[in-house]
Amino acid sequence: MAVYTDITEGQLRAFLSDYDLGELLSYRGIAEGVENSNFIVHLDGGEFILTLYEKRVNERELPFFVGLMDHLAGKGFSCPRPVQRRDGGAIGHLAGRPAAMVTFLEGVWPREPLPAHCEGVGEALARMHCDVGDFAGRRRNGLSLCDWRPLFEQVGERADDVIAGLAAESRAMLDRLEEEWPQDLPSGVIHADAFPDNVFFLGDRFSGMIDFYFACNDLFAYDVAIALNAWCFDADHRFDRQKGAALLAGYQRARALSDAEKAALPALCRGAATRFMLTRLYDWIHTPDGATVTKKDPAQPLAWMRHHAGVSDPGAYGLSE
């Protein structure tokens, strides 16, 4: 939650001069997005979100992200739609950073997800997985199975300073995941970060998905596993089977999971929990004290990982027969 880069009116007017959106009425920095700086911009032509991409986003990958949002919005999927400049492009520069404007989405992200929200995000992910079928862009998942061990080894024994025994536990889980990871499941472009703060609702109704900056090619069922982790644990880190059932039923309303995908869910959930535990652990150790970035505690996904370690039957997630 931060605005890393503030902008002047002069800089913004110069940027907007490439668009046909009328006069600038206001802009306000919003406390949203961990990676980038975001502003709500009011123009004669409507209300938009302006994003300045900070250094963690690779500028060469922006056409993939912006193209994906444009493709999905064109299919009727509710997500921010990049606004075209007069020259047809959608990525400009502002305050020395790549920047893009997208449409404003109404909706609220659920701070306390209910089963109806889990059903909604499940169905939305399935629709996205169908809608990317004819999207030409490709992006390697830079946080896939083969990246986890090198990431962990940059932390190594210091993991034990964060949580006693975590180094050995992580290595054992990586051994297991390398052994059991599924092959040949249906794949395509996934969101890969569908946490509650990236999914909007109006009441119980899904109203839009944002923040596609982790999107990449990977197994569709892995996206489901990420969401099962992100949406279906309660505050005490207990898995809520009712929410899991809602999420999976919502998903299968728009796209049926194959038997192989269902069977792989426990391993995929272990992997998803491990991926978030490892990146949070890495950030925990490498973020200096006093930085303005909020460090996310690796203890939460570790609790998820430990839960999934004991699951062999995908029915435990609430899959209906």
Add this chain to the structure above:
Amino acid sequence: MAVYTDITEGQLRAFLSDYDLGELLSYRGIAEGVENSNFIVHLDGGEFILTLYEKRVNERELPFFVGLMDHLAGKGFSCPRPVQRRDGGAIGHLAGRPAAMVTFLEGVWPREPLPAHCEGVGEALARMHCDVGDFAGRRRNGLSLCDWRPLFEQVGERADDVIAGLAAESRAMLDRLEEEWPQDLPSGVIHADAFPDNVFFLGDRFSGMIDFYFACNDLFAYDVAIALNAWCFDADHRFDRQKGAALLAGYQRARALSDAEKAALPALCRGAATRFMLTRLYDWIHTPDGATVTKKDPAQPLAWMRHHAGVSDPGAYGLSE
């Protein structure tokens, strides 16, 4: 720039149930306001700013602040207008904090003020000083002359750890100010914090003033002195006489300064610079490293104070004859 308190949709819906503003469409935390948490809220009934008052704001003083905005808006002064609940009140509670909703103001605060902006803020302050003539509320300025020495003594010799020699320099300035401070100038409710980030413009045109949470009863010309400090120094801490002239001309378009007010400007400018130097010095020393609040450097108002220390002729600020 922060959202100190996040809120859930359920909390917000409960709060909104006391208003006649239709359905909730979205809310986003905005990076605005050093003291409070602010959200842009979209409802069927329009767009509003929701403020949660954090602990530095005294709840007993809220009726003064809210009443002042309501009074000024009623006079046609452009500022946020508090939204009345069905019961006629304007202050509720949300997430354990007092909270109020005000209308959204279009406009942009000038990151790099031009003379036209200085003229605009001058005229706006003068209009406010006229419009408060029949406002019944009163609030003592808790940061007036008599408060500065006790505030400084909470820092004392530690001032020298921040800037060498600052303790003796501060005491000498306080001696001088106590000696020279003007009496019997016109007074009333002033904004007391009219810095650029609290004043909006559409292009060169003043579009609204926000953040009345330092407003209090004090000398009108002291409000002008605060603005001369806040708007008319360049990045190198040099006073820009052209901006000063614009600010004073703008002010006098709506309210003429008396000869006594003009003569007092150098002392009032010294006092205003000292007030901001002292509060920033206090915060600098008392804010723990690593806090998420951005600490403002006392060196900037100290440079203002040193500039004004050498001014005896108010013409130096750009007063026309």
